[in-house]
Every structure is written in C-alpha cells, then in structure tokens.
Amino acid sequence: MTEATDLAERAGDRDPRIGLRAVSALRRLLEQLEAVQVRSARNQGWSWQEIAAELGVSRQAVHKKYGRQ
Amino acid sequence: MFERFTKDARAVVLGAVDHAERLHAETVEEQHVLLALLDREASRASFALMSLGLAERKESVEQALAEARRRGGLSRADADALSGLGIDVSEIVSRVEEAHGEGALRAGGTGAGRGRSWWSGLVGGHRPFAQGAKDLLTESLRMALAQRDRYIGDEHLLLALAARPGVAAEVLADHGVTYASLRRVLYGGGEAKAG
Numbered sequence: 001m002t003e004a005t006d007l008a009e010r011a012g013d014r015d016p017r018i019g020l021r022a023v024s025a026l027r028r029l030l031e032q033l034e035a036v037q038v039r040s041a042r043n044q045g046w047s048w049q050e051i052a053a054e055l056g057v058s059r060q061a062v063h064k065k066y067g068r069q
Numbered sequence: 070m071f072e073r074f075t076k077d078a079r080a081v082v083l084g085a086v087d088h089a090e091r092l093h094a095e096t097v098e099e100q101h102v103l104l105a106l107l108d109r110e111a112s113r114a115s116f117a118l119m120s121l122g123l124a125e126r127k128e129s130v131e132q133a134l135a136e137a138r139r140r141g142g143l144s145r146a147d148a149d150a151l152s153g154l155g156i157d158v159s160e161i162v163s164r165v166e167e168a169h170g171e172g173a174l175r176a177g178g179t180g181a182g183r184g185r186s187w188w189s190g191l192v193g194g195h196r197p198f199a200q201g202a203k204d205l206l207t208e209s210l211r212m213a214l215a216q217r218d219r220y221i222g223d224e225h226l227l228l229a230l231a232a233r234p235g236v237a238a239e240v241l242a243d244h245g246v247t248y249a250s251l252r253r254v255l256y257g258g259g260e261a262k263a264g
Binding site for chain 2: 018019021022024025026028029032033036040
C-alpha cells in the first residue's frame, strides 16, 4: 500500500460520521442483546430482582422495560 | 388527518400491520411499510418502483430485509461501521443464535410507541407503531405538502421511506431506488428539492 492511500485511509477513520454511526449501531445492538438475555433469564425462572442485580439497574427499571412481554 | 390518505396509502399502512403480525414483530416498523409497498399493484408507488426495475427484484429486497432483521435490525452500513471498531456483527449473531436459537436477535421491538394517535382510527389495530414508523407517516404528509398534493398517496410513503436514513432506505438504495431517482420517475426532470 502506498503512503498516500494509507494516509487517506487513516484520515477516513477519523471521519466522525463513521464513529458516530458505530456508536449508534452499538447502542441498538446492545438493546437487542439485553432483550435476548433478559428473555432467557426469565425463561429460566430468574426473578426481576436477580436480573436487575446482574444488569446493575433497579428492579423497577427492568420490569418497566420488559415486564409486559 | 387520515382522511387524506388515498385507498392505496391506506392499503399500505394496513399491509404493514399485516407484515408485522406475520413476522411476529412487536411493533410496526418502516421495513414492514416497505414490504407492504412491494405488494401494491397499479398504484403510483408501484409504477415508480416498476420503472426503477424493482418489480423483478422484489425477492432480493425481501431477503436483504430478512438479513437486517436477523442482525437485530442493524443495516449493512451499521455492521460496516461496527467492524471499523473491531466488532464483527455476524459473529455476534451466530454466537447468539447458537445459544438462543435461530433468529434470536430478531428485533425484540424497542421504542414502541404508546398511546393513540391520529392514524389509530385508520389501522385500528393493537400493534403499536414504532417511533420510526410514526415519523414516516408524518414525513409522508410533508412530502405531499411539498408537492402541493391534496392527498397522501402511497408514492408519498415511498418517498418518505427513501428519504429517511435507516434499513429500508439503505436496502432500497442498494436496489437503485433513492429519493432522487423516485422524484425523477414520479415528477420528471428537475432536481430533487428536499421535502
């Protein structure tokens, strides 16, 4: 790879759009992963309290978010 | 408001609800509106899609949407951005599916809209519209106003879909359907003026 294309690529990496998009996508992915894990824990008989403790949030917060499912 | 929707536009909104039900989605999303738009025949939107060559590529669009669903609603551009951070979305999807079954990541539906809105009389269902789909309906009104149309047709829904960033617009663009190309086939010539 020539120095010019290398430089161009590294400059591209600093494009805030790419970085911001990655963060936003990561947030959405995180939400999906959380939903999968909470559902799995509930199916295995975990209480909201136990799930909340593992997630480091209040029981009310977890129940409000997933309770009706 | 919804009295301004044409028969075709109503059919698209109702069709989107059907697709959401068929796919066991908790909320009606923009991708379901796109699926419903693909079902239309002899409407303004279907003519636009046909002249952009989408009629023969319907299955390809459906497949691309299914792949995005499997990735938990992330578009390909999202996955590319994440791979820039060293995160391999397809690897995550396959690990999760290994542990929790196929399609486990399929959007569990976050950001569900609550409360009744002006279109609840139109769809009358119990499945809520996701925020993105609500915004899409509002945007379609803006598209109609920008065009000085006195009705909201399925072409305005399609334009709004193509203009809003997201999985649906990205899949459409991958198949040669963009806001600009739609405006060209719908309204001819002129440059695309933003809604």
